[in-house]
Structures are given as C-alpha cells and as structure tokens.
Amino acid sequence: MEAYPLIRLVHMLAAYLTGLLFVLRLLLDLAGQPGWRQTPLRWLPHVNDTVLLAMALSLLVLGGWQITAHSWLALKLLLLLGYIAAGMVAMRPRFDLPARALAAGLALAQLTGIYYLAVSRPAF
Incomplete structure (x- = not known):
C-alpha cells in the first residue's frame, strides 16, 4: 500500500497530460499545421495513455476498488x-x-x- 500515493500521482499527471496533448493536437490541426503527425506528437499520447491505464489498473488492485x-x-x-x-x-x-x-x-x-x-x- 506504500506505493499507492506514488501510483496515484503518476496516474493524475498522466491524466492531465492526456488532456493537454489532446488539446494541443486539436489546436495544431485547427491552425492548419498537420505536420505534427510526423513528430512524436503522433505516438506520445498513446504511450502516455498506456501509462495512464496501467496506473489506473494498479490503483484498482491496490485500493480494492x-x-x-x-x-x-x-x-x-x-x-x-x-x-x-x-x-x-x-x-x-x-x-x-x-x-x-x-x-x-x-x-x-x-x-x-x-x-x-x-x-x-x-x-x-
């Protein structure tokens, strides 16, 4: 249970980063800058969301939710x-x-x- 606060913090940070990356990519598209699709912005959200999901599952198990x-x-x-x-x-x-x-x-x-x-x- 000692790991719970750290896992929760990583989960929260990944959640905020998910929203930030989504909005950033939307704004780049809106500004007519589709070049982001050839940068790490194409795959970085998927890595972040994998971390987010892993932390969520860890919280479920450790917290007994x-x-x-x-x-x-x-x-x-x-x-x-x-x-x-x-x-x-x-x-x-x-x-x-x-x-x-x-x-x-x-x-x-x-x-x-x-x-x-x-x-x-x-x-x-």
Whole structure:
C-alpha cells in the first residue's frame, strides 16, 4: 500500500497530460499545421495513455476498488470509452471539419466528466 500515493500521482499527471496533448493536437490541426503527425506528437499520447491505464489498473488492485460497487467508477469507464471513440473521429483528417469539431467537443466534454468523477466520486 506504500506505493499507492506514488501510483496515484503518476496516474493524475498522466491524466492531465492526456488532456493537454489532446488539446494541443486539436489546436495544431485547427491552425492548419498537420505536420505534427510526423513528430512524436503522433505516438506520445498513446504511450502516455498506456501509462495512464496501467496506473489506473494498479490503483484498482491496490485500493480494492470494485467497478460494480462504485457506480462513479463504472460511469468513468463508460466516459473513457466514449472519449476514445470521439477522439478517434476528431483526430482523423478523413472526416470533414464539422464532424471533427463535434467529435472534439464531445471528447472534451467526456474528458471533463472523467475529471469531475475522479475528483468528486459522487454517490448515485
């Protein structure tokens, strides 16, 4: 249990970095700078999200959290899946700009919901 605070800190940092990298890539696309796709910005979010997921699973195991017993955690997982789907559409240049903008807004809203649930842990 001594590792729990460190794992939680790494998880939180990776979560904030996820949002930052997503917004950065959106802004670069919006500014007409698709060259980021040939830089580490193309794969860095995937590495970060792998760390984020590994830390989340570690927290589940070490903290004894149960998705079925904590409805906020189940909702967080559903929002995560929605964020991934919307983020995929938002980042794909083959979709038209209105579809990508709508997907980006949806992804950001879901990310905000995930952050809210992580901080407040409301009882439903």
